[in-house]
Amino acid sequence: MTSLPTYSTRQADGFAELLLAWYDRHARDLPWRVPPAKVAAGLRQDPYLVWLSEIMLQQTTVSAVRPYFRTFVEKWPTVGDLAAAPVDDVMKAWAGLGYYSRARNLKKCAEMVVSQHGGRFPDTEAGLRTLPGIGPYTAAAISAIAFDRPSAVVDGNVERVVTRYRAIATPLPEAKPEIGAFVASTVPHSRPGDFAQAMMDLGATICTPKRPACVLCPLRDGCRALKAGDPEFYPVKAAKKEKPKRVGAAFVAVRRDGAVLLRKRPEKGLLGGMAEVPGTDWTARIDGATGAEAAPFRANWRPKGSIYHVFTHFELELSVFIAYVDTAPPSGHWWSSRATIHSEALPTVMKKVIEAAIEGATQKPRRRPE
DNA sequence: TACGCGTGGGT
DNA sequence: TACCCAAGCGT
Incomplete structure (x- = not known):
């Protein structure tokens, strides 16, 4: 003591x-x-x-x-x-x-x-x-x-x-x-x-x-x-840990009228309870599924480059795909119209994804240290 | 105690 | 560019 x-x-x-x-x-x-x-x-x-x-x-x-x-x-x-x-x-x-x-x-x-x-x-x-x-x-x-x-x-x-x-x-x-x-x-x-x-x-x-x-x-x-x-x-601070890098894929499904398919993340954990587009898990680069083959359902998925986002404890690169589909939303999902999309509970990383897919001039690949 | 948890701005 | 940082809390 x-x-x-x-x-x-x-x-x-x-x-x-x-x-x-x-x-x-x-x-x-x-x-x-x-x-x-x-x-x-x-x-x-x-x-x-x-x-x-x-x-x-x-x-x-x-x-x-x-x-x-x-x-x-x-x-x-x-x-x-x-x-x-x-x-x-x-x-x-x-x-x-x-x-x-x-x-x-x-x-x-x-x-x-x-x-x-x-x-x-x-x-x-x-x-x-x-x-x-x-x-x-x-x-x-x-x-x-x-x-x-x-x-x-x-x-x-x-x-x-x-x-x-x-x-x-x-x-x-x-x-x-x-x-x-x-x-x-x-x-x-x-x-x-x-x-x-x-x-x-x-x-x-x-x-x-x-x-x-x-x-x-x-x-x-x-x-x-x-x-x-x-x-x-001053102040002296303890050394920080290195940020691991994770990768994944995000799939922006767009209806003919411009609505975007969304789902809700689990209540607990990262971005808990917020909205997102369908996607893969975010994993270490080694075995990450980052291609169109990882899509949640079949569609004509087209690559729209990738987005990069930094969280508190890891860096994330998401490959973005877009497809135009016109079906009923899968269970747990909903279509958000052009009018409502801006008032959804979308975290910034998901706004980047949707932006890349829709406005999307394919983002210039960002150079990052390996 | 140490880690998980977002984002945007400053240098 | 690659950090660093900002009126912390819950577990």
């Missing part, structure tokens, strides 16, 4: 004050945020909007989230609206944002808030942690931002800011407890929500992964990494 360093008030002295003063001048303007001046006037963000934005922002950039957040708030202005929505509608609205289990848990969570909490989010970290999709980070963020509690909010930005400020050379994720201890010792009992958001804004705009703008940083005087001359050295 290793003991964490205890941070005296003096070690973190001034940290929160300097950071908050900076935030008062430089807070980003974000649609899900109440600006510091309004927080000072007593305004709090709707916990539903804080939760929705935090789920969307998990491992996802602000620019990617903006349009989705707007759409969701328009479609489902309250947690009750979302709880009452068909899950397929939620998946369709989430399509393209990635990490689709977030969308399923979002829906489950909304239902639980309504059925078990009277339509109000729990206002403590422990209570929030009982809900699906809410982990340590998100529970702390909601409790601080929506409920004004002094939770230690630690995300990737905070990890970077703190490992630099304290010159913590322990690699992540091993360093997380030490980072958490520092944040817990530093978070102010006044303005904890602003403090959390200030840390994240600092990490996103000043204390960036590459070429941090230390000259503009409100914490530069106390930053040990800057003093040592190489802030970019």
Whole structure:
């Protein structure tokens, strides 16, 4: 059992004050945020909007989230609206944002808030942690931002800011407890929500992964990494694994009126519950079936080149085939018309496939290292 | 604990 | 180009 360093008030002295003063001048303007001046006037963000934005922002950039957040708030202005929505509608609205289990848990969570909490989010970290999709980070963020509690909010930005400020050379994720201890010792009992958001804004705009703008940083005087001359050295991370390559084939069946044949992927696992065109399994290159002979049914399949897509843990090359057929959909499949295809729950990789088949100037073979 | 889980943008 | 990265969670 290793003991964490205890941070005296003096070690973190001034940290929160300097950071908050900076935030008062430089807070980003974000649609899900109440600006510091309004927080000072007593305004709090709707916990539903804080939760929705935090789920969307998990491992996802602000620019990617903006349009989705707007759409969701328009479609489902309250947690009750979302709880009452068909899950397929939620998946369709989430399509393209990635990490689709977030969308399923979002829906489950909304239902639980309504059925078990009277339509109000729990206002403590422990209570929030009982809900699906809410982990340590998100529970702390909601409790601080929506409920004004002094939770230690630690995300990737905070990890970077703190490992630099304290010159913590322990690699992540091993360093997380030490980072958490520092944040817990530093978070102010006044303005904890602003403090959390200030840390994240600092990490996103000043204390960036590459070429941090230390000259503009409100914490530069106390930053040990800057003093040592190489802030970019931090945070130290464990080595990454190599991404395996997989291959497969995808078959775009098109009806005379332009409708495309779709089916639904299994609820669990990769792209769980999302729509796809029929295709082979995605296997290691060795014995992958990637030709027209692997088609799910007989038709005049014509090759339309291939598409390339990178997932978190593997690279995928799909050979694309197209055929014009006019039959009843096989069981479990459906025809999606030109009008509905754009609102299906199609992940980006499948949009690439359909694009290649239909718009398809055959994609120029991409050169990749073997 | 380590892995499975998307996507798009930056350098 | 080939990485790296982004407000993590569930198992």
